[in-house]
Amino acid sequence: MTKPDKKAPATESLGPASATLPDLPKRAIGIDVGGTGIKGGIVNLRKGTLIGDRFRIPTPKPATPEAVAEVIGQILEELLGREKAPSRTDLVVGVTFPAIVIDNVVLTAANIDESWLDCDTTKLLQHLPGRVATLNDADAAGLAEARYGAGAGRAGTVMMVTLGTGVGSALVHDGVLVPNSELGHLEFEGVVAETKVSASARERADQPWDEYGETLRRYLKHVERIQPVGQFIIGGGVSKRSEDFLPYVTGLRAEVVPAVLVNNAGIVGAALYAAEQARLAEVRAA
Known part of the structure; x- marks a missing residue:
């Protein structure tokens, strides 16, 4: 059987669910930004479950990018202080927003403060430890359900x-x-x-x-x-x-x-997405 050409365009554009990707880390952190609360958790990526309880802080008002980023940092620090937290050297963090997010840039603000329009979340969250990826909240929930939940x-x-x-x-x-x-x-x-x-x-x-x-x-x-x-x-x-x-x-x-997965779907999907995006970047850079 002929092996696929590793330099072929189709190989270079492999999706994050490709079996050719290296194994994912055992744990990652997901943070789900909502209209009333911002919640996060440590996720077991083998099972799609939370390790320990969720940690939640009310969404600031007004929910500007700077105010939300500060709360995200507080949640992340609390989670990293736990005994079973991922190490900072291998840390990946996924964050969801109720908006269209492309290449980590927020392009709509239908259900969040208008100051988020065109916000580059890579720059906004650059103070956080680890590798951070952001995505739409429904996308995170759907990815989690498809891989671990009702669509597994x-x-x-x-x-x-x-x-x-x-x-x-x-x-x-x-x-x-x-x-x-x-x-x-x-x-x-x-x-x-x-x-x-x-x-x-x-x-x-x-x-x-x-x-x-x-x-x-x-x-x-x-x-x-x-x-x-x-x-x-x-x-x-x-x-x-x-x-x-x-x-x-x-x-x-x-x-x-x-x-x-109900209330945990966004957290789980965010963590999974961030872990796969980090591994995918490594594969493409190799």
């Missing part, structure tokens, strides 16, 4: 849809994240989808669970026409009530399942 071991394309204040989405193919899908901002039945499908929209309308399940069904059918997938994973806080509305989400080609 599944080939093909899965999509996580997070239902909260807004609607986030994450697209993962064979374990490789396709970032910044942002399908919660699709036009759906004449409005932006998240204004009708989010958990907060259901609460504002005082919508019964069966009606909410029907709304979600129509939305996922709409998404399925644009981006067919094998599995939808439903996350966000509302996924804890999945038995109340998922029975009404029927008639889709894709399987629809609730998330497994």
Whole structure:
């Protein structure tokens, strides 16, 4: 059997889930920046679980880049002071933001302070120890669910849809994240989808669970026409009530399942993403 050319373009652009990458470290740190709280944890990358408890600090107001960076530093220092923390020499840290993030630059501010627009998080967080990578919060959660949670071991394309204040989405193919899908901002039945499908929209309308399940069904059918997938994973806080509305989400080609990791998904996915990005940079530099 002919071995692949290591200098071929396809090899040079290997995704972070490639089996050719060296083994990942056993532990990494993930930090999840949210609208009300910033939480972090030490992640066992073999199992996709937290080592010890999460550590949370309320999100500062206003949540400017400088104020949030200070809180991220405080969380990281607390976690690094723990007995089972990764060593600083091998440290990788993943940080999520509720925004489009490309090459560690924040490009939208729909759900965060407008001062984040065009913020280069590499410069913002350069005072932190270790190698830091940043990504969208839904992408982090989706990557974690695809690799450790409801989509673990599944080939093909899965999509996580997070239902909260807004609607986030994450697209993962064979374990490789396709970032910044942002399908919660699709036009759906004449409005932006998240204004009708989010958990907060259901609460504002005082919508019964069966009606909410029907709304979600129509939305996922709409998404399925644009981006067919094998599995939808439903996350966000509302996924804890999945038995109340998922029975009404029927008639889709894709399987629809609730998330497994729930509140820890963002932390786990951020840590995994940062570890893989660090290893990928080593492979490409070799």
